[in-house]
Amino acid sequence: MAEDIRFWTYVMVALTFSVYIGIAIVTRVKSTEGFYVAGHGVPAIANGMATGADWMSAASFISMAGLISFMGYTGSMYLMGWTGGYVLLALLLAPYLRKFGKFTVPDFVGDRYYSSTARLVAVFCAIFVSFTYVAGQMRGVGVVFSRFLEIDVNSGVIAGMILVFIYAVLGGMKGITWTQVAQYCVLIVAFLIPAVAISAKITGNPIPQIGFGSKVVEGQNAGMFLLEAIDQIHRELGFPEYTATFGGGKKSMIDVLCITLALMVGTAGLPHVIIRFYTTKNVRAARYSAFWALLFIAILYTSAPAVAAFARVNMIQTLNGKSYAERPEWFQSWENTGLIAWMDKNDDGVIQYAPGAAFAGKPVFAQNTDGERTLGALGQPVLDNEPTSAPNELYVDRDIMVLANPEIAQLPAWVVGLVAAGGLAAALSTAAGLLLVISSAISHDLLKRTLMPDMSDKQELFYARIAAAVAVFFAGLLGIYPLGFVAQVVAFAFGLAASSFFPVIVLGVFWKRATREGAIAGMLSGILFTAGYIIYFKTINASAGAEEWLFGISPEGIGTIGMVICFMTTVMVSLATKAPPAEVQEAVEAIRSPYGEMPQPTEYEI
Numbered sequence: 001m002a003e004d005i006r007f008w009t010y011v012m013v014a015l016t017f018s019v020y021i022g023i024a025i026v027t028r029v030k031s032t033e034g035f036y037v038a039g040h041g042v043p044a045i046a047n048g049m050a051t052g053a054d055w056m057s058a059a060s061f062i063s064m065a066g067l068i069s070f071m072g073y074t075g076s077m078y079l080m081g082w083t084g085g086y087v088l089l090a091l092l093l094a095p096y097l098r099k100f101g102k103f104t105v106p107d108f109v110g111d112r113y114y115s116s117t118a119r120l121v122a123v124f125c126a127i128f129v130s131f132t133y134v135a136g137q138m139r140g141v142g143v144v145f146s147r148f149l150e151i152d153v154n155s156g157v158i159a160g161m162i163l164v165f166i167y168a169v170l171g172g173m174k175g176i177t178w179t180q181v182a183q184y185c186v187l188i189v190a191f192l193i194p195a196v197a198i199s200a201k202i203t204g205n206p207i208p209q210i211g212f213g214s215k216v217v218e219g220q221n222a223g224m225f226l227l228e229a230i231d232q233i234h235r236e237l238g239f240p241e242y243t244a245t246f247g248g249g250k251k252s253m254i255d256v257l258c259i260t261l262a263l264m265v266g267t268a269g270l271p272h273v274i275i276r277f278y279t280t281k282n283v284r285a286a287r288y289s290a291f292w293a294l295l296f297i298a299i300l301y302t303s304a305p306a307v308a309a310f311a312r313v314n315m316i317q318t319l320n321g322k323s324y325a326e327r328p329e330w331f332q333s334w335e336n337t338g339l340i341a342w343m344d345k346n347d348d349g350v351i352q353y354a355p356g357a358a359f360a361g362k363p364v365f366a367q368n369t370d371g372e373r374t375l376g377a378l379g380q381p382v383l384d385n386e387p388t389s390a391p392n393e394l395y396v397d398r399d400i401m402v403l404a405n406p407e408i409a410q411l412p413a414w415v416v417g418l419v420a421a422g423g424l425a426a427a428l429s430t431a432a433g434l435l436l437v438i439s440s441a442i443s444h445d446l447l448k449r450t451l452m453p454d455m456s457d458k459q460e461l462f463y464a465r466i467a468a469a470v471a472v473f474f475a476g477l478l479g480i481y482p483l484g485f486v487a488q489v490v491a492f493a494f495g496l497a498a499s500s501f502f503p504v505i506v507l508g509v510f511w512k513r514a515t516r517e518g519a520i521a522g523m524l525s526g527i528l529f530t531a532g533y534i535i536y537f538k539t540i541n542a543s544a545g546a547e548e549w550l551f552g553i554s555p556e557g558i559g560t561i562g563m564v565i566c567f568m569t570t571v572m573v574s575l576a577t578k579a580p581p582a583e584v585q586e587a588v589e590a591i592r593s594p595y596g597e598m599p600q601p602t603e604y605e606i
Contacts, residue, residue: 138479356390
């Protein structure tokens with residue numbers, strides 16, 4: 001089985017990578033307009049598909065269902081936040097930003113707030129948010145490669161860097177757009193095939209969304225509804241019920257609310273998603289592409305809770321109470337990556353899965369059949385991970401659940417290989433979009449619009465490609481040294497976007513009294529507060545619990561407070577400073593009017 005999986009993984013990855021590179025070569029651009037916004041020529045349905053791929057990152061494909069699988073009900077905050085956020089973006093911001101007609105979000109901020117300083121602050125925020133986000137994508141690439149191609153995580157990240165470099169640097173937005181169309185097809189097929197097969201196997205219903213609420217047809221839980229079976233399994237093992245809301249072992253209501261809201265408004269402020277609406281021919285096409293994107297995204301997002309439930313049941317039933325010497329083949333394969341590990345606390349040779357940590361720290365080693373510690377594929381020194389007092393003996397990285405699910409369910413090897421290709425497609429599509437944001441922020445907003453206004457289009461394109469190459473390098477470093485699980489790292493990026501871009505974009509579109517001083521103060525106060533909170537509780541005081549968090553809000557949800565700070569600061573400073581020039585206020589009114597003509601912006605030095 002292992003040899004078959006390796007063969008099919010190489011075949012699937014080679015085929016899909018060949019398509020991506022071929023598209024990059026065919027769509028190579030020679031102008032800045034093609035590099036930044038694909039020449040404003042992408043059809044609505046294609047742009048919707050590309051937006052879906054850009055939006056559904058490694059966090060959506062790999063990590064979201066894994067988190068729901070472990071967190072149960074409260075894990076749905078990722079599902080609700082990301083889905084609701086896209087609706088917010090599509091209805092509230094995308095058409096107006098498209099009408100404004102700029103290449104980038106910092107470009108919009110600079111012209112709307114008539115200030116080069118505001119543009120520079122927006123450049124800083126865009127780069128900071130995008131690098132945080134891309135770190136999660138590169139980790140996702142490393143996780144996939146480490147298991148299925150049997151190389152270490154670091155080498156997997158480097159392989160992903162090389163591929164993204166080829167089609168992002170050569171093709172720019174045009175190459176990225178058509179590559180993302182292909183990547184959407186790959187990732188959605190890769191996600192749905194195992195979901196349909198496992199749903200039919202467990203519940204007899206091939207539609208995952210319906211199977212999720214159906215009865216189990218075989219095994220010890222036959223005749224029970226799937227969610228009832230999970231709740232019973234959890235009670236027997238001592239875990240909180242899977243469908244329970246708030247309480248012991250679950251996140252608090254305030255934290256779930258704040259994380260959901262931070263993800264939602266962070267979505268509407270993410271520059272790599274917003275820039276997709278600049279690639280359409282006109283405002284009408286932007287609205288239609290938003291509809292198509294939401295439809296394409298919904299196909300995966302409505303399947304994710306079912307995948308999470310199936311993976312949870314299969315994982316527990318195939319491991320708990322089983323002899324370690326007779327552990328299944330999929331466990332042995334993932335054990336070699338260091339992303340799943342077992343430590344026999346009671347010397348009975350049986351895997352015991354229960355609440356609590358299996359180790360004092362995150363394990364970076366696997367154990368061979370003789371019980372000896374060996375260096376895991378993460379390439380880090382073996383930590384002194386002594387067992388805790390908890391009865392749990394099993395460590396499972398949440399990011400492996402979707403990828404391991406086909407193996408756990410004993411699906412054919414070609415399905416496992418397809419899922420690997422889908423995970424890579426999800427991570428690489430978003431990474432490419434983020435790297436283009438970083439590249440354009442440096443070459444267009446920082447150099448062309450601020451420091452070197454006289455440069456030619458050819459020079460700007462050259463600097464854009466250099467910036468993309470440098471961004472790929474640093475993104476790889478962040479993938480090698482990640483801050484946490486993929487979805488956690490991505491949640492930090494959403495919090496940073498929520499506390500910086502979202503308030504100034506909303507106020508910039510709907511409140512013509514918002515001033516440059518207010519925007520600058522708002523962005524800086526919001527992002528510095530949010531980043532400081534995340535850094536403190538993830539590095540300086542990483543062992544802190546909920547009792548030490550502000551109002552009980554975790555680092556993943558603190559972007560909601562940062563957003564409130566940004567809104568309040570922007571409004572108060574705007575009211576205390578001189579109103580924007582008349583032409584800026586006219587431009588704000590024209591954005592929202594279906595018949596309004598956009599006036600030409602005036603260059604400002606401040």
